Amino acid sequence: MKEFDCDVAVCGGGIAGLWAMHALRAHGFRPLLLERHTLGGLQTLSAQGILHGGMKYALDGKVDDIALRLREMPQRWLDAMGGQGEIDLSTVQVLSENQYMWSDGSLLGKVTSAVGARMLHGEVDALERSAWPAAFRDLDYRGTVRVLKETVIDVRSAMRALAAPLKGSLFQAEDLRMQTTGDQVTSLEIHGTNHDPISLRPRCVVFTAGIGNEEAATRLPLPQPATQRRPLRQMLLRGPAWKLFGHCIVADPKPRVTITSHTMPDGTPVWYLGGNIAEKACKLSSVDEAIQFTRHELAAIFPKVRWQDFPIAAWDIDRAEPHQSLRFMPSEPTVTTHGNCLLAWPTKLVFAPGLATRIVQEVTERHAPLPLSAPLPLPSPEIGQYPWELADWKS
Numbered sequence: 001m002k003e004f005d006c007d008v009a010v011c012g013g014g015i016a017g018l019w020a021m022h023a024l025r026a027h028g029f030r031p032l033l034l035e036r037h038t039l040g041g042l043q044t045l046s047a048q049g050i051l052h053g054g055m056k057y058a059l060d061g062k063v064d065d066i067a068l069r070l071r072e073m074p075q076r077w078l079d080a081m082g083g084q085g086e087i088d089l090s091t092v093q094v095l096s097e098n099q100y101m102w103s104d105g106s107l108l109g110k111v112t113s114a115v116g117a118r119m120l121h122g123e124v125d126a127l128e129r130s131a132w133p134a135a136f137r138d139l140d141y142r143g144t145v146r147v148l149k150e151t152v153i154d155v156r157s158a159m160r161a162l163a164a165p166l167k168g169s170l171f172q173a174e175d176l177r178m179q180t181t182g183d184q185v186t187s188l189e190i191h192g193t194n195h196d197p198i199s200l201r202p203r204c205v206v207f208t209a210g211i212g213n214e215e216a217a218t219r220l221p222l223p224q225p226a227t228q229r230r231p232l233r234q235m236l237l238r239g240p241a242w243k244l245f246g247h248c249i250v251a252d253p254k255p256r257v258t259i260t261s262h263t264m265p266d267g268t269p270v271w272y273l274g275g276n277i278a279e280k281a282c283k284l285s286s287v288d289e290a291i292q293f294t295r296h297e298l299a300a301i302f303p304k305v306r307w308q309d310f311p312i313a314a315w316d317i318d319r320a321e322p323h324q325s326l327r328f329m330p331s332e333p334t335v336t337t338h339g340n341c342l343l344a345w346p347t348k349l350v351f352a353p354g355l356a357t358r359i360v361q362e363v364t365e366r367h368a369p370l371p372l373s374a375p376l377p378l379p380s381p382e383i384g385q386y387p388w389e390l391a392d393w394k395s
């Protein structure tokens, strides 16, 4: 087996792996990224693309840890998207500069009067009906609408912008086998149908593999379980032309639905539905029940529309995280170090820069940069597809 050396091997090419690659390079490392399938193909391209500033987690009027930690993150993205940040993300497409919160009125008052809005720098302004986005008027919405200054991005354009400067350092590794001695990863064997097996001997391995971190965690001497999955069944509607971005607020810490608007490759508009619709739909026993439930929810929010006229689909996806007691969402991006190996989870797309900072801290404390012995004879991975491009649509 041909052998190669490198300073850092990053396993997993979602948002976390790509952002970490840039941060490590900025600190003199020559990292290589190994991706099993496609870049972003799991959680990252399933995300709704919201650069959360924390307000979503303060809807019940309380400002908890995650809300506070999130408030610094959007600015790092926006600086990068303005060409002034740590990475050049000036080609990232903005789908919406604002999100909207809509409700029957009383609840939104509670949110915006909360200390939360000020602590999170979240400007949440009530809108006169004349200033509502056209979608709410066209849908004949009767409640209150507020604007929240949170950007929604086209995630694939971010993946493209992050991947382009890393050309030559991103590799497809269909079958990655980790050789370990105690808590040390001694080598990564890479097998594939189109190349001879190779052995990579990194000084340090960073796992940003999402659900793939589970397997790595079981190979290391760690208290188990070290990881958790929290399932979602996102729902999709093909055809609604109203552009909507935001949360329908109810008396629950979670939005009744979070809607983002996207476009199929042929130009057809798509609504991508998360929030409590996705949390509750995955507890239903069949996709048909989830479809019924979704149509029922939408009819309760926007009764004027015949929702059954739109093709609909379900998209099941797990959130992959470090283990938490009671399976709550972790309140921050997490890096744990074990020998020469790091396990890393951003928890949110918007936390990718914060995670990268922590990865660099851990790596620079323990390892020195090393030149790569030779380019790896492996193909480059493609960027993945969106759920609406892969979904199984039902009429």
Ligand SMILES: Cc1cc2nc3c(=O)[nH]c(=O)nc-3n(C[C@H](O)[C@H](O)[C@H](O)COP(=O)(O)OP(=O)(O)OC[C@H]3O[C@@H](n4cnc5c(N)ncnc54)[C@H](O)[C@@H]3O)c2cc1C
Pocket (backbone or CB within 6 Å): 011, 012, 013, 014, 015, 016, 017, 034, 035, 036, 037, 038, 039, 040, 041, 042, 043, 044, 045, 046, 047, 048, 049, 050, 051, 052, 173, 176, 208, 209, 210, 211, 212, 213, 232, 234, 274, 317, 318, 319, 344, 345, 346, 347, 348, 349, 350, 351
């Ligand atoms: C439905 C949904 C909506 C979301 N919406 C938002 C949002 O609006 N805003 C926000 O901030 N966050 C959002 N999130 C959270 C966000 O998507 C995730 O926190 C983030 O994308 C995780 O990125 P990642 O790089 O860690 O994982 P992933 O994107 O899952 O990437 C892991 C990569 O590792 C690869 N891999 C796995 N195993 C191996 C292996 N053995 N070898 C090599 N490669 C491997 C996978 O193929 C994959 O490409 C959402 C999440 C979900 C599920």
